[in-house]
Amino acid sequence: MSDIAVVVGELREEWGTTDRMIAKLSSAQWNLETPSPGWRIKDQIAHLATSDAAALAAAKFAGLATPPSPAEVTGKALDPSVLGDQSARLTARMPQPVVVGLWRATRRKLAETLIELPSDRRIPWFGRSLTASAMASARIMETWAHTVDISDALGLGIDATDRLRHTAYMAVENRDGSFRAHDQDPPDEEVRLELTLPSGVEWIAGPAHTSSRVLGTALDFCLVAARRRHRDDTDLQAVGLAADRWLQVVQAYAGAAGSGRQPRALESKADIFMPDNERRADEQQQ
Template identity: 40%
Template sequence: MTDLTPVFDDLRDESEELDRLVGELSEDTWALATPAAGWSVAHQIAHLTWTDRSALLAVTDLEAFAGEVEKALAAPDRFVDEGAEAGAGLPPARLLAEWRAGRDALHKALCAAPTGVRFPWYGPPMSAASMATARLMETWAHGQDIADTLHVMRPPTDRLRHVARIGVRARDFAFGVRGLAPPEEEFRVELTSPPSGPSSGELWTYGPEDAAQRVTGPALDFCLLVTRRAHRTDLAVRAHGPDADRWLDIAQAFAGPPGTGREPKGATTA
């Protein structure tokens, strides 16, 4: 049996790192606008709180989660923003407390989930490990929005391995969500692990070694790319092959519409 503890613990650690970043912020700072249009720091944490609650329902209360899916289907273009807006309206101390309680409850539920069981989601059903991986990816990505807002540099960790894996596995989804046919052949993806982690300098690899097309670069840059937290031109991720090159323009690790992404550094708007 595979030991699922690492991904559950990594999700907890990623959340705690973000908690240390926002836990002592002033109320004025919670209201600062982040790079996500229309979202403040409070919206970012509110979104994580809302999504953690949805994940908890998916694992523990199928009927209640089905009700959440109905709400999403009734307002597919608004339900995510509405969930964030509702939480962002709370006093920061209360929002912080709800986020902490919710993620703790989700951690316990995921650890207690039976092996092999798949839980419903807004997309395909997921195992407990996949659920934890998706939550870690979102926590890291929204934490990046907050860090960018506060002009804080976060040292990359080996937890990025989970984000990178989702980004690779979501390749075909990125094409499909834009109405494009995915490439028939797999790519080789080779990423250099963060220099500050235990696996410093290690190569994280995905796909066949003899693949005709490949993607290479630092793991951090790849994760920023697939979460659409930085523009491709500002990153040291390289494509070798026309389909791989196209993928880097559209890659995304998250479900739902791609959004506008980030502008290149130094870009100006008319």
């Protein structure tokens, strides 16, 4: 994507947004159920803590004089069955300050390790490898996705910044993997993604010559790609069969797709997408 220091700086901003959201949660709020079935807010933060710890371990492996292969790491330290629900559930049993403290310490070390990693090293990650920049983008994507769940649980607006381009980038990189996660063959035709970032800047990926395109806002696309909203609850447009097929399965992360979200009747999309402070100002003007 760009210089590692810049991307890690944005990762720190993403972490900071989430941290401010949970910093003063009461015990009752800490135990609130989120839209992800069976996941409370404390489970979401515990998952971020354990997945950041896994990313840190993988980055340290990459820093060795003779790094292990992705298959070797996945088969040992980063067994997905341990990293996923099981490790998050165990971590979530700890007191709230301990979980948050663990996450803060781990992410601080992860940021330092990613910046210091030699530019020619790739990080082993579940059967594949990532550059330090791509790993930072992946962490931005996952942090934002889980923060959407927390925002929904607390009734807050979704934080939408130009950092969404990292989630969009991860979705583009995982296009073929999205189809395979649904036991489908990827279409031969390429898809062009034309999104508008919150700042109004256009973010484009894919060849100009293709007739298949996905059009809309980065927020809508990233909510669908993170599987936090059903595409029917957005204004995304798919032009062409390949684009339509992709929107049916798109996900910004590798691995199993999960059940995703069902379409829901929204009283107002603006109410979902508008940050709390902007919503209050809008209500006062009315």
